[in-house]
Amino acid sequence: MSDTAARIADFIEPLRVAPGSKVRLGRDFDPRYRAGLKKREGVELLRTGVALLAEYQERLAAQDTYGVLLCLQALDAGGKDGTIRHVMSGVNPQGVKVSSFKVPSTEELDHDYLWRYARRLPSRGEIAIFNRSHYEEVLVVRVHPENLVRQKLPERARGKDVWERRYREINDWERYLTDNGFKVVKVFLNLSKEEQRVRFLKRIDLPEKNWKFSAADVRERRHWDAYQRAFSEMLSATSTPWAPWYVVPADRKWFARICTAAILAHTLMDIDPRYPEVSEEARNDLLAARQELEEEAPSGAAADPYAARTAEAKDEHGAGHGRPARKKHGRG
Template identity: 45%
Template sequence: MESFIKKFKIEEGKDFSLKKLDPSYTGEYRKDGSKELLASYKEQLSSLQDKFYAENSHSLLVLFQALDAAGKDSAIKHVMSGVNPQGCQVFSFKQPSSEDLEHDFLRRHYKALPEKGRIGIHNRSHYENVLVCKVHPELVLKENLPGHTSLNKINKSFWDSRYKSINHFEKHLNDNGTVVLKFFLHLSKEKQKERFLKRIDDKKKNWKFSAGDIAERAYWNDYMNAYEDAILNTSTENAPWFVIPADNKWFTRLAVISIITETLDSLSPQYPVLPDSASSHLQEYKSLLNAER
């Protein structure tokens, strides 16, 4: 079975183009057997997470970024459905509040980081500040940054500085025991249109549809360029990007859970072993418990 990490990881310093990557790719996998394979991965992930939580040595931060209808919510739902909720936390980031705008752009994301032993899922992330904000630079002006009172100052130098801040932030996390995985769910424009139409036709999914989704489609090429720039500038060994084909949700889930599972397995988490001074008393405690009436 191929390694999804090797297949979809964007290597640091290597050029790539989203146009050259197929959003409908499924390789040798077929939907018919995907449920069984996904179930197998869930069992592995559940076992690894149990040890990961008990060991309490590292934390895992998983970021999901994508355009609307790419399947972030369903990927999180299916991939994480087998883990113990006690060791997992999910944050969905919307537009920054007035309080958020009074602080630097990383602050609200730092507050949501997972503790040791936990898996943290961020549905959208600090990358919105170099994605949506890059497509709509007028949003940056709301941050009231010193010397940035006009769009003229929101230039290449500004974005390079943000990429640098992000890289430093993620390296700091990695140095302190947080493993960072970043997933971009790569959806085609045609498939997004198809899913939007389903949201309109299905009354159970009407609530998911927003008129703003249609307006943002006009900026499709701008978003693709913003994602390319962000991935090229911030995919590092400390915090790699994975570009996952998203036209087939069943395949997206397989790729994501495989990468998370393989990453946890590489850490070789183990259940803590009691010191001899403590374990030597276990039989004594067992006898006391059995002697109770």
């Protein structure tokens, strides 16, 4: 493991939910935790993380073997949209797709509860982000059991064991995905009740933020304790060795973004995708093509400008590290 990969792994380890552990969210994870960092340090760390993601995403796409699914869960105002916008700011948008899941449509309710999520899974070489995910089926549906009725399940499928059964089914589904080369990364943005209140008020106070607020958000906030219990049980039941949960402190947006970037970078570095190696025949074709292009160079132009610039940069680098620089022609 490289030094960078080891540092990232150490940084995110306190956020990981150990498989098989019993989680009590309020006791085990502090929404204001920041690992001793200050915001100005965080800006540079996020820049580094974004650069890493850009590099590894390009390699992931070129290799075309693995896909990555990032699941983001949070209560309202938890910072999902901003996290996606900042963390993915440096990647090629052609290799990323974001799906948001709201109230199920009539068509979606006519299928099994995982159907609409399966349709949005990544292709090989791609990163897919679920802004809310299949875990809504054991969170919102659990806090509001009337939604379970709307799913048209047979009566025996709505029994007391429905949540335990769904945990098992979700774990099995995620195991199936990982066994087939699709890594599942799960991030819960852990927001405090007070910070949610402050963010809601900001959305009301600032006209340009009004569109992000709904009176339904306050009604949903009244179920805070029920959601905390549902989150705690979900984390306990579905953090697995193949798809662990990470609980990211979300009261400081800048820190939440650093953590999410680090978790995603850790996943990609663990995959370690490589650029494909071309065959000897293809390499010979490349050499022939380069020769033809070099012969087309206009008079006075470098045959291969990129190679010339690279060689010049190497010479300059060597001159600055104790190697003699090339003598320039001319007087002096």
